[in-house]
Amino acid sequence: MSALAAPGFPEALIRARARNGTAEVFPAPDAYGRELFGPEAYGTGSGSEHAPGTGPHSLGSGPGDSLDRARIVPPVFTPERLEKLIDLAREPEFTDVDLTTRIGGFASRLPLYLSAFGSTRAGSGDLALHATRQAARLGIPMVIGENMIPVHGYRRAGDAGRSALLGRIGAYLDAVPDGVGGIVVQQSTEDADSEVWNLLYSDPALRPLLETGRLAFELKTGQGAKPGLGGMTVVGGAEAEQLARRFTVRKVFDEPGERQLRCATPGTFTDEILRQQLRFMRNNFPRAGTWVKFHPGRDIADAARTAWAAGAEAVTVDGAEGGTGYAPRVFLGQVGLPLAECLRRIGRPDGCLLASGGMWEGGRALRALALGAGAVGLGRAALIAVDEDPEHGLERLVDALALELRLLISALGKYGVTAVGPEDLWWPDAPEHRSVPDPLGAVR
Amino acid sequence: MDQTPRTGGATTPPPLGEHLRSPQLRAAMLVQQEALHAARDYLRGEGFVELLPPLVGPVTDPGGRGAKALDVDYYGHSYKLMTSAILYKQASLRGFPRLFYIAPNVRVEPEETATTGRHLVEFHQIDVEIAEASREEAQEIAAGLLTHVTEQVFTAIPGVLAELGRDEAGFADVRSGKYDVCTHHEAVTRLLASGHPQNPDGEIDWAGERLLSLESDRPFFINDYPKGSRGFYDREDPENPGVLRNFDLIAPHGYGEIVSGSERESDYATIVTRMRESGENPAKYAWYLKEAREGIPASAGFGMGLQRLVRFLTGLDAVWQVSAYPKLPGVMAP
Numbered sequence: 001m002s003a004l005a006a007p008g009f010p011e012a013l014i015r016a017r018a019r020n021g022t023a024e025v026f027p028a029p030d031a032y033g034r035e036l037f038g039p040e041a042y043g044t045g046s047g048s049e050h051a052p053g054t055g056p057h058s059l060g061s062g063p064g065d066s067l068d069r070a071r072i073v074p075p076v077f078t079p080e081r082l083e084k085l086i087d088l089a090r091e092p093e094f095t096d097v098d099l100t101t102r103i104g105g106f107a108s109r110l111p112l113y114l115s116a117f118g119s120t121r122a123g124s125g126d127l128a129l130h131a132t133r134q135a136a137r138l139g140i141p142m143v144i145g146e147n148m149i150p151v152h153g154y155r156r157a158g159d160a161g162r163s164a165l166l167g168r169i170g171a172y173l174d175a176v177p178d179g180v181g182g183i184v185v186q187q188s189t190e191d192a193d194s195e196v197w198n199l200l201y202s203d204p205a206l207r208p209l210l211e212t213g214r215l216a217f218e219l220k221t222g223q224g225a226k227p228g229l230g231g232m233t234v235v236g237g238a239e240a241e242q243l244a245r246r247f248t249v250r251k252v253f254d255e256p257g258e259r260q261l262r263c264a265t266p267g268t269f270t271d272e273i274l275r276q277q278l279r280f281m282r283n284n285f286p287r288a289g290t291w292v293k294f295h296p297g298r299d300i301a302d303a304a305r306t307a308w309a310a311g312a313e314a315v316t317v318d319g320a321e322g323g324t325g326y327a328p329r330v331f332l333g334q335v336g337l338p339l340a341e342c343l344r345r346i347g348r349p350d351g352c353l354l355a356s357g358g359m360w361e362g363g364r365a366l367r368a369l370a371l372g373a374g375a376v377g378l379g380r381a382a383l384i385a386v387d388e389d390p391e392h393g394l395e396r397l398v399d400a401l402a403l404e405l406r407l408l409i410s411a412l413g414k415y416g417v418t419a420v421g422p423e424d425l426w427w428p429d430a431p432e433h434r435s436v437p438d439p440l441g442a443v444r
Numbered sequence: 445m446d447q448t449p450r451t452g453g454a455t456t457p458p459p460l461g462e463h464l465r466s467p468q469l470r471a472a473m474l475v476q477q478e479a480l481h482a483a484r485d486y487l488r489g490e491g492f493v494e495l496l497p498p499l500v501g502p503v504t505d506p507g508g509r510g511a512k513a514l515d516v517d518y519y520g521h522s523y524k525l526m527t528s529a530i531l532y533k534q535a536s537l538r539g540f541p542r543l544f545y546i547a548p549n550v551r552v553e554p555e556e557t558a559t560t561g562r563h564l565v566e567f568h569q570i571d572v573e574i575a576e577a578s579r580e581e582a583q584e585i586a587a588g589l590l591t592h593v594t595e596q597v598f599t600a601i602p603g604v605l606a607e608l609g610r611d612e613a614g615f616a617d618v619r620s621g622k623y624d625v626c627t628h629h630e631a632v633t634r635l636l637a638s639g640h641p642q643n644p645d646g647e648i649d650w651a652g653e654r655l656l657s658l659e660s661d662r663p664f665f666i667n668d669y670p671k672g673s674r675g676f677y678d679r680e681d682p683e684n685p686g687v688l689r690n691f692d693l694i695a696p697h698g699y700g701e702i703v704s705g706s707e708r709e710s711d712y713a714t715i716v717t718r719m720r721e722s723g724e725n726p727a728k729y730a731w732y733l734k735e736a737r738e739g740i741p742a743s744a745g746f747g748m749g750l751q752r753l754v755r756f757l758t759g760l761d762a763v764w765q766v767s768a769y770p771k772l773p774g775v776m777a778p
């Protein structure tokens with residue numbers, strides 16, 4: 001190393017690139033399978049510096065996050081509490097808040113669902129199975145990620161074992177109480193090659209879900225952590241060779257014959273392609289629900305409206321704060337709209353809106369609900385919780401979140417999930433986003 | 445007499461040996477043999493050449509309504525058993541402008557279709573394709589085919605049909621070629637008016653198709669299905685975006701659809717876009733897209749379900765009764 005210095009410049013990152021080339025575009029491949037990647041993952045490689053504008057508080061779920069900057073503002077006058085008081089014939093308490101709700105056609109005990117983890121190693125192993133069992137016991141829906149079948153396979157005739165996907169479905173079914181929850185299975189471009197939905201729809205193992213109206217399919221158009229890109233994983237040499245027929249596999253880590261980057265495609269969408277794909281889903285799988293998931297694109301409002309108009313029962317928006325999977329560093333801090341901006345652009349939802357991105361506690365969840373979401377998804381937080389305690393970690397995390405939600409909603413003088421609205425938030429730094437009498441209409 | 449099939453009355457096939465020995469199957473096979481003979485006779489007379497269809501390929505008709513293809517290991521590659529050889533039929537137009545197959549198909553239908561009386565996992569269709577033809581020309585051939593086959597079966601083996609209780613008078617309209625036409629929109633309107641909850645964007649569902657079929661004494665075409673309800677190869681009407689230049693031919697008296705057909709999309713860029721609209725990855729269809737880029741002729745064509753045709757002629761309850769080796773959706777069978 002020379003004596004040359006560049007104060008104020010991300011010198012260590014530049015030097016790392018000079019040493020390691022394209023490998024520095026991504027988090028260290030050693031971290032794959034052990035770390036979950038969101039906006040704050042930037043710098044987890046060789047350098048600890050953050051590039052300009054990508055610090056831990058610029059977008060992530062830390063104190064500076066745009067959604068978290070809104071304060072939750074209880075009113076003095078509480079007419080809805082009066083209604084509840086009359087109904088109960090006593091003063092209402094936070095325990096009177098009803099958190100049960102409907103999520104994309106499913107009954108759920110809480111305004112929460114378990115987000116998809118994708119096909120990454122962290123998202124498809126034992127942790128995912130533990131998270132599945134606990135989500136089922138909690139009576140909340142679960143989304144299963146894309147690329148599970150192209151990567152991990154499916155049960156074939158004569159196979160004794162079950163694939164990772166069928167394993168999770170079985171575990172969920174074993175533990176979910178009657179009448180609540182549901183399973184949503186994503187399909188992206190590479191999944192369509194494997195005909196994931198077709199395989200599942202005619203599989204007798206899924207009959208209990210179909211018969212109780214608890215199966216939906218989700219068309220995945222993108223993800224929060226890397227808008228505009230398809231799924232990415234790190235694979236070993238042998239696996240890379242096997243997957244090369246179905247995916248693009250690239251050597252970016254400068255390790256000859258060793259780990260490589262496996263890339264799925266993002267899929268091509270126009271409004272007509274989206275509309276027709278949703279119609280096709282409804283026509284082909286009439287007994288399954290139809291969901292769609294968007295990355296935080298700048299035309300998110302148009303996309304969401306198109307999806308609802310085409311009959312989607314739930315539209316999920318994954319804010320740029322979201323993601324568990326492997327992603328290029330430049331995407332983790334710099335690409336995609338923050339969740340708050342997505343929700344503001346969508347405004348008053350035409351149907352069930354679901355939000356994910358850095359969700360782990362009640363305040364953030366409440367802000368998303370107040371901005372129009374019907375429920376919020378837990379991704380990274382769920383995996384961390386089951387990593388901490390495989391048996392009950394997620395249940396405890398959710399218990400805490402649910403208690404916070406009850407406390408907050410009751411403080412707002414309200415007693416149901418759908419009662420909260422943008423009037424319950426105050427934005428210190430954006431006058432146009434402050435609460436107004438009809439904010440959902442006005443902020444559009 | 446009552447021509448209505450007792451759908452739901454028929455249960456599942458008996459053991460194969462017993463089924464193969466039944467007088468009912470023997471009668472059905474005599475009708476099938478005569479129908480196939482008549483179909484070939486008619487189509488050859490109209491200038492068609494019979495080709496034998498492929499059984500496996502890298503892709504097949506992506507299908508619809510939850511039916512799926514079976515995968516086979518083909519030298520380490522995943523190939524499909526044909527659910528329909530439509531793509532090969534179109535490619536073959538380059539050498540055979542009027543062609544037909546008697547094509548075996550395998551479709552793993554959703555289990556709920558086991559009781560429609562109209563679905564088998566293994567079945568055959570009379571697959572016809574005509575270069576540079578319009579929908580109306582294809583419909584004329586489909587109607588001519590049904591008329592000719594019915595006429596010849598009643599002429600050749602009247603005793604077999606009489607033993608099955610089939611009344612010649614009930615087929616007067618079929619044999620005279622008097623067929624009606626309505627649009628998908630009109631069909632949906634009729635169903636909704638009668639209290640049937642039909643999705644206006646989709647295929648006519650099985651129950652709806654049966655209701656419409658029961659209301660009619662003569663065969664009729666349903667035209668103009670909405671985009672999103674059929675495969676990417678059905679041509680969108682340039683005059684009427686969102687509507688396909690396609691059709692079904694519905695048999696009367698509750699027997700339902702026996703033919704599906706359309707004008708085909710032949711513009712390369714439109715085919716690729718339509719593949720995306722149906723959720724497909726165009727890369728799967730590389731060989732077909734290469735042919736399309738080089739110029740597959742515009743065409744129209746259709747597939748007539750052979751077992752459905754024979755069931756209509758024989759009046760039996762379910763298609764398994766007119767199949768020598770029936771495989772019902774979701775039911776394990778030899």
